[in-house]
Amino acid sequence: MRASLIQIAVEEGESVEARRGRVASLVREQAGADLVVLPELWTTGAFAYEEFGTEAEPLEGPTYEAMAKAASDAGVWLHAGSIPERDPDGPLYNTSLLFSPSGDLAAAYRKIHRFGFDKGEAVLMGAGSELVTVRLPGTTLGVATCYDLRFPELFRALVDAGAETLVVPAGWPERRRDHWTLLARARAVENQAFVLACGTAGTHAGVPQAGHSIVVDPWGQVLAEAGAGEEILTVDFDPAKVATTREQFPALKDRMLGLEPPHRV
Numbered sequence: 357m358r359a360s361l362i363q364i365a366v367e368e369g370e371s372v373e374a375r376r377g378r379v380a381s382l383v384r385e386q387a388g389a390d391l392v393v394l395p396e397l398w399t400t401g402a403f404a405y406e407e408f409g410t411e412a413e414p415l416e417g418p419t420y421e422a423m424a425k426a427a428s429d430a431g432v433w434l435h436a437g438s439i440p441e442r443d444p445d446g447p448l449y450n451t452s453l454l455f456s457p458s459g460d461l462a463a464a465y466r467k468i469h470r471f472g473f474d475k476g477e478a479v480l481m482g483a484g485s486e487l488v489t490v491r492l493p494g495t496t497l498g499v500a501t502c503y504d505l506r507f508p509e510l511f512r513a514l515v516d517a518g519a520e521t522l523v524v525p526a527g528w529p530e531r532r533r534d535h536w537t538l539l540a541r542a543r544a545v546e547n548q549a550f551v552l553a554c555g556t557a558g559t560h561a562g563v564p565q566a567g568h569s570i571v572v573d574p575w576g577q578v579l580a581e582a583g584a585g586e587e588i589l590t591v592d593f594d595p596a597k598v599a600t601t602r603e604q605f606p607a608l609k610d611r612m613l614g615l616e617p618p619h620r621v
C-alpha cells in the first residue's frame with residue numbers, strides 16, 4: 357500500500373482560496389498512491405483562532421467540493437485533513453473529511469479532544485463524540501486528530517472497532533515536537549498498528565509548526581519521517597504486518613479489563 361502525507365506550509369499571506377487550489381493540485385499529483393493524507397485545519401492553521409469563525413464552512417462547502425474532486429481526479433482514498441465546520445444547528449467543529457477514489461464522502465470525524473484548555477479551540481469549537489473507522493481495500497483506518505494523540509483510550513477504542521492503520525492529521529507546534537514523535541510511536545507500539553501522522557510546516561498565528569510528519573509500523577519502527585519544511589512524505593507499507601505482529605507478539609490478548617478500583621483502608 358502506498359501512502360502520501362502532504363505536509364503543507366500554512367503561512368499568513370496565502371489566502372484560503374489560493375491554498376485550497378494549491379492543495380488540490382498536490383493531491384492530483386499523487387495519482388498512483390492508494391491513500392493521501394492532509395493535515396489538520398490546513399485552510400486556516402490550527403492556531404489561527406480568529407479565523408475559525410470567519411473561515412468556517414458547512415460540511416459540504418468549498419473544501420469538501422475541491423477535495424472530493426481532487427480525490428476522484430487522482431483516483432485515491434483521501435483523508436482531506438480537517439476544516440472548521442459550521443454546523444447550522446450547533447457550534448463549530450474541527451471536522452475531518454475522508455473521500456473514496458470516486459470522490460464520495462466515506463466518513464466525517466469531529467475531533468473529540470479539543471486543544472487549548474480554557475481558550476482557543478477548546479472554547480471555540482464543540483467536541484465530537486463518535487469514533488470513526490473506514491474500511492479500505494487491505495486495511496481499516498481509525499481516525500483521530502492532533503491533540504487526540506495524547507489520549508490512548510481513544511486509540512484503543514478504535515482498535516477494538518477494528519482499526520489497523522491509525523491516521524492522525526495535525527497542526528502540532530515545534531515547541532512540543534518531541535511529544536509528537538514519542539506519542540506517534542507509542543500509539544503504534546501499544547496498538548500494534550500503523551500510525552500515519554501528518555502535520556503542517558510554516559508559522560501561522562505566531563506559532564512555528566513542527567512538520568516532521570511520520571509513519572510508524574506496528575513494531576514501533578519509523579518507516580519515514582519528514583523534515584520541518586513543506587514536503588510530501590511517500591511510503592510503501594504492507595498492511596498485513598498488523599496481523600503478523602499481533603499473532604507473533606499477542607500482547608493485545610493479555611489485556612485485563614474490568615479491574616477493581618483501589619481498596620481504601
Ligand SMILES: NC(=O)CCC(=O)C(=O)O
Nearest residue numbers: 402471502503527529532
Ligand atoms: N491542534 C492541536 O490539537 C495541538 C495539540 C498540541 O499542541 C499538543 O497536544 O501539544
